[in-house]
Amino acid sequence: GAGVSQSPSNKVTEKGKDVELRCDPISGHTALYWYRQSLGQGLEFLIYFQGNSAPDKSGLPSDRFSAERTGGSVSTLTIQRTQQEDSAVYLCASSPGDSDNEKLFFGSGTQLSVL
Amino acid sequence: AQSVTQLGSHVSVSEGALVLLRCNYSSSVPPYLFWYVQYPNQGLQLLLKYTTGATLVKGINGFEAEFKKSETSFHLTKPSAHMSDAAEYFCAVRPLGDYKLSFGAGTTVTVRA
Numbered sequence: 001g002a003g004v005s006q007s008p009s010n011k012v013t014e015k016g017k018d019v020e021l022r023c024d025p026i027s028g029h030t031a032l033y034w035y036r037q038s039l040g041q042g043l044e045f046l047i048y049f050q051g052n053s054a055p056d057k058s059g060l061p062s063d064r065f066s067a068e069r070t071g072g073s074v075s076t077l078t079i080q081r082t083q084q085e086d087s088a089v090y091l092c093a094s095s096p097g098d099s100d101n102e103k104l105f106f107g108s109g110t111q112l113s114v115l
Numbered sequence: 116a117q118s119v120t121q122l123g124s125h126v127s128v129s130e131g132a133l134v135l136l137r138c139n140y141s142s143s144v145p146p147y148l149f150w151y152v153q154y155p156n157q158g159l160q161l162l163l164k165y166t167t168g169a170t171l172v173k174g175i176n177g178f179e180a181e182f183k184k185s186e187t188s189f190h191l192t193k194p195s196a197h198m199s200d201a202a203e204y205f206c207a208v209r210p211l212g213d214y215k216l217s218f219g220a221g222t223t224v225t226v227r228a
Contacts, residue, residue: 004158031214040124042205042220050214091159100212101147101166106158 002026004107006092012113013082021077021110025094033104034067034077037089046090049075050097082114119208121219129227134178134193136222138206141187148189149207149216150180159205165189176200201226 045059163174
């Protein structure tokens with residue numbers, strides 16, 4: 001596809017379970033971002049990947065959160081031992097990685113609900 | 116760290132009326148400034164951005180924003196609202212030479228017929 005693809009679009013899980021969220025960026029984009037969108041709180045930066053550089057994990061809220069990007073393309077965000085406060089929309093975005101003022105292309109997000 | 120403040124979490128306007136969404140940033144050095152829009156059930160998309168040069172920036176769908184350094188503001192306007200403008204709007208900033216985009220809390224716009 002031409003855009004950023006995220007799966008699943010919706011995920012309902014029980015407290016304490018692990019979840020994996022997937023992001024397929026636009027082909028050729030070297031920069032990939034994960035954000036979390038909570039009601040009334042805007043978008044919270046989680047993690048950033050750029051090419052083969054070490055990712056910026058400074059936004060991950062706890063050590064239950066991790067992310068990887070395989071082959072410079074697909075990324076997976078993993079949340080271990082989910083808590084109710086993890087419920088949010090998780091957004092992935094990619095960009096060409098050429099310029100510091102380029103726009104980000106966003107996926108439609110994964111709505112995570114932790115019961 | 117960059118801070119972005121959007122005044123008003125919800126704005127309601129009549130069709131044909133002016134839309135004004137306020138955004139202020141906290142930075143001694145003006146960052147790059149963006150407005151993104153999220154239509155219902157869609158991903159965020161860029162409305163417009165300011166990098167350098169002309170301080171009045173025009174974007175898609177008739178929106179424009181003006182960068183005012185003295186006021187550290189980047190307010191978004193549209194002269195005449197249309198029903199299709201109902202969406203959530205996010206102001207975002209990125210420091211020069213940085214990659215991290217910081218977003219405001221968002222403003223939901225509803226348009227009354």
